[in-house]
Amino acid sequence: MNPDQVIFSTKWFVIRExxxxxxxFERRGKDSIGVFLVRKRTEAPGHYDVLIRQQPLCIDNTEIDGMLKLFPCPITGAIEEGESPEVTAVREAYEEGGYTIEVKSLGHYVVGTQTNEICYLYYADVTGVIPDDPPQDGSYFESISRNEWHPLDYLKSCDYSACQIGYTRLQEVLP
Structure with missing residues (x-):
């Protein structure tokens, strides 16, 4: 089998035919993860809140009151060379949320029909866990992002596909 033809290439990505x-589109070696941190709602037994990471979106640089507009998503991150998706999920949960966790798989999906990137989804119940201050990676991107807790149903209204897929899969696994 012949490798697909390279149409355009940079050090970050390749477009193939x-x-x-x-x-x-092929992002060079950068499959990704999404981590849903959930906690039981004390005032509503059997219901959960989910940690939403409000962060900028690279394709929408809209400013509101001098700040970039932020978009809801789970904790996300690129899988580094030599790292497993699970290790990346644990690292990112600490880096962006301050939580030291063990993750459980929610499966994976192909990010889009015109990309070969895979996103691996995980979750962890952090009910009663007090997080450390998230160390973050020092980037401007992370410095303007923020974490918020929302009812689990909030995921249904997010435009990010990982949120909608995560919502469906969390419904299947949470008691």
Whole structure:
């Protein structure tokens, strides 16, 4: 089998065309993770809140009152070379949320029809856990992002596909 033809390439990504004429985007070695941190609601037994990470979106640089507009998502991150998706999820949960956790898998999905990137989804119940201050990675991106707790149903209204997929899968696994 011949490798797909490279149409355009930078040090960060490649655009390829398959032998059947399909073009797709390939982010060099950067599959990703999404982590849903949940906690039981004390005032509503059997219900959960989820940690939402409000962060900028690279394709929408809208400013509101001099600040970039933020978009809701779970804790996310790129899988570093030599790291497993699970290790990345644990690292990112601490880096962005301050939580030291063990994760449980919610499966994975292909990010889009014109990309070969896979997003691995995880969750952890952090009910009663007091987080450390998140160390973050020092980037401007993370410095303007913020964490908020919302009822689990909030995920249904998010535009980010990981939120909607995560909501469906969390419904299947949470008691």
């Amino acid at each position: 398959s032998s059947r004429g399909f073009q797709y």
